[in-house]
Amino acid sequence: MAVVTGIYLLYLFIPIVLLFVGSFGETWTNSLLPSGITLDWYRELLSEGSFRRAFIVSLEVVAATCVACTLLAVPLAYALFKSASRGVMVAARIMFLLPIAAPPLVLAFGFILVFSSDALPWLGSIWLLIAGHVVLTLPYLLQTLVADMRHLHIDALELAAESLGASFRERFFDLVVPLLRHSLGSGLIMVAALSIGEFQLSNLIAGFLSRPYPVVLLQAFYGATGFACAATVVLLSLALLAAAGGAFAARSASAYRQGTA
Numbered sequence: 001m002a003v004v005t006g007i008y009l010l011y012l013f014i015p016i017v018l019l020f021v022g023s024f025g026e027t028w029t030n031s032l033l034p035s036g037i038t039l040d041w042y043r044e045l046l047s048e049g050s051f052r053r054a055f056i057v058s059l060e061v062v063a064a065t066c067v068a069c070t071l072l073a074v075p076l077a078y079a080l081f082k083s084a085s086r087g088v089m090v091a092a093r094i095m096f097l098l099p100i101a102a103p104p105l106v107l108a109f110g111f112i113l114v115f116s117s118d119a120l121p122w123l124g125s126i127w128l129l130i131a132g133h134v135v136l137t138l139p140y141l142l143q144t145l146v147a148d149m150r151h152l153h154i155d156a157l158e159l160a161a162e163s164l165g166a167s168f169r170e171r172f173f174d175l176v177v178p179l180l181r182h183s184l185g186s187g188l189i190m191v192a193a194l195s196i197g198e199f200q201l202s203n204l205i206a207g208f209l210s211r212p213y214p215v216v217l218l219q220a221f222y223g224a225t226g227f228a229c230a231a232t233v234v235l236l237s238l239a240l241l242a243a244a245g246g247a248f249a250a251r252s253a254s255a256y257r258q259g260t261a
Helices: 004-024 039-045 048-082 086-096 104-115 125-154 154-163 168-179 180-196 200-205 212-221 225-261
Strands: none
Touching: 004 086, 004 168, 004 225, 039 048, 048 104, 048 125, 048 154, 048 168, 048 180, 048 212, 086 125, 104 125, 125 180, 125 200, 154 168, 168 180, 168 225, 180 212, 180 225, 212 225
16 A cells, blocks of 8 residues: 555656756756756746736636635525425535536536627636636535534534524624634635636636636747746646645644534
8 A cells, every 4th residue: 555655646746846846957858857957947937927917817816716706605505504405405416516527628618609799798808717717616615615514513503592592694694604714714725726727717718818827837838848847836836835725724624623523
């Protein structure tokens, strides 16, 4: 088992290490490792206007996606949790599996057909891009919140609050929302990580001025290898930060659940 795990980790980390090394290499042609050491690729990346703009667009899309997912997921997860209808629960399971059942490429083609018409000429706008990211990431946050509601026994706590005279508004905002803050934090970090790296849908529906970083990154591989490696390391760093934040938030949520159990 240790050997299999070691092989898997090598397979996973060797390309990442080579990208990092290549971002500091002067030249890299037909060899396992680059030759020379330089910071020019990062300087060139910082001076490239299209990459700076794409980086800002990605941050804007991620922030808007997280806000939209929060506003949608919390009440929707609560409604799914409180529903006793079998049909609603089946629909919820379908929604949870939507990102797997409907790949981003299929969703992008649907967006192109619908939003390139005269009635809805929104193809290429940043708002449509944000909407696409919300559709892709919302099920992950929903599943996290619904599962956490079951672990925290929200229904029993609400019953106790109701017996003490708490209204629905007081129960929801003073009990449910505070109890979900840890799972909401870890879920939003996962949403941010997925949104940062999303390429397929973004590549097809983003406009020229609203291209996120992964779409512009593709252009780097048509130029110098070192520049492409440096541009990829930036995206990889964001993804690793999001993953580390998600792991920390998940650990905090687990400790909180054990403390309240």
